[in-house]
Amino acid sequence: MNTGSECDDVRETLLFGRSLDARRARHLDACPACRDEHPVLVTLARTLAADAVPLPADAAVRLQRAAAPLLARNARRATWRSLVRVIGLALLPLPLVVALDAYLLRMAYAWLSAVLPDTLSLFLVLDYTALVALLLTLAYGAIPLLTERQLRLQREESYG
Amino acid sequence: MATDEDLIGGVASGDPHALEELHRRYERPLYQFLYRHTGGRDADDLAQETWLRVVRAAHRFDRSRRFTTWLFQIALNLSRDWHRRAPPLPVGDGDVPGAAFQPDTAADGASGLGSTGATDAGLDARRLLAALPEAQRSVVVLRYFHDCSEDEVAEILGCPRGTVKSRMHHAMSRLTALAREGGERMP
Numbered sequence: 269m270n271t272g273s274e275c276d277d278v279r280e281t282l283l284f285g286r287s288l289d290a291r292r293a294r295h296l297d298a299c300p301a302c303r304d305e306h307p308v309l310v311t312l313a314r315t316l317a318a319d320a321v322p323l324p325a326d327a328a329v330r331l332q333r334a335a336a337p338l339l340a341r342n343a344r345r346a347t348w349r350s351l352v353r354v355i356g357l358a359l360l361p362l363p364l365v366v367a368l369d370a371y372l373l374r375m376a377y378a379w380l381s382a383v384l385p386d387t388l389s390l391f392l393v394l395d396y397t398a399l400v401a402l403l404l405t406l407a408y409g410a411i412p413l414l415t416e417r418q419l420r421l422q423r424e425e426s427y428g
Numbered sequence: 429m430a431t432d433e434d435l436i437g438g439v440a441s442g443d444p445h446a447l448e449e450l451h452r453r454y455e456r457p458l459y460q461f462l463y464r465h466t467g468g469r470d471a472d473d474l475a476q477e478t479w480l481r482v483v484r485a486a487h488r489f490d491r492s493r494r495f496t497t498w499l500f501q502i503a504l505n506l507s508r509d510w511h512r513r514a515p516p517l518p519v520g521d522g523d524v525p526g527a528a529f530q531p532d533t534a535a536d537g538a539s540g541l542g543s544t545g546a547t548d549a550g551l552d553a554r555r556l557l558a559a560l561p562e563a564q565r566s567v568v569v570l571r572y573f574h575d576c577s578e579d580e581v582a583e584i585l586g587c588p589r590g591t592v593k594s595r596m597h598h599a600m601s602r603l604t605a606l607a608r609e610g611g612e613r614m615p
Contacts, residue, residue, distance in 0.1 A: 342487065
């Protein structure tokens with residue numbers, strides 16, 4: 269006995285313009301309703317297959333133009349996200365670096381003040397402190413630039 | 429070669445080349461989908477808006493899903509919105525069953541885009557599709573023209589697989605009835 273789903277299966281195959289396998293062909297032979305629909309479905313399949321859709325000519329150019337501000341916003345968002353992640357990671361060892369430096373400076377000052385005048389010891393320690401602060405500032409200041417450059421290189425490698 | 433999912437990741441980081449590549453891959457299927465959904469009216473603008481939405485929402489794309497499913501979902505939502513606010517057709521409205529099979533002697537007034545894919549039997553694919561309710565048309569367009577499986581169609585339409593089957597069944601019945609009606613009208 270033929271079921272509705274078998275009929276649907278055969279009719280869909282005919283509508284899609286595919287060839288019938290043995291099982292479906294047997295069903296078509298045995299089912300008067302499907303046999304009746306067969307020529308109509310073949311015509312329909314031809315009609316649908318003949319439907320050609322023209323493509324707009326300058327869609328890519330228009331899209332690139334319209335999407336430019338949105339892409340720029342995406343780029344800013346992605347850079348910020350990466351930046352926050354990288355700076356977060358970079359800040360993790362900072363307390364340790366500062367604590368270690370403070371300890372070294374105290375030790376250095378104690379040692380220097382034993383052999384040099386206090387003012388000169390203080391000057392040398394402060395000089396070193398300024399140098400360390402400058403280096404840390406430069407290192408952390410370079411993070412955004414390096415991150416942006418790295419992201420740009422990644423993009424160029426992936427799709428360039 | 430970059431996968432669609434890699435490319436959408438690139439779009440999320442603002443890469444124009446990734447968008448260009450995605451657009452090159454899916455420009456045709458997307459445009460055809462929208463064109464058949466709207467009968468050609470505003471398909472250009474809807475396709476552009478679909479891509480812009482893709483760019484806007486790229487960072488929210490779930491990489492465990494297929495890009496095409498997501499793309500067609502966006503397009504489908506836009507075309508539904510379009511159907512809600514579209515102005516009526518000036519002549520030969522495809523939703524009027526009787527108007528679906530007027531011999532194609534004049535240019536398509538609705539789309540103004542020339543050939544409508546009429547066959548020697550006098551049937552016209554675009555008018556046949558226009559005569560289907562929107563839900564059935566989506567299923568036929570996705571299944572027939574885009575080779576989507578029933579599961580994919582169900583995911584795009586956000587309905588159970590059984591609903592897709594039943595819509596396809598009703599669509600086929602309607603199409604065959606219209607085709608018979610159209611054939612009888614031919615001289």
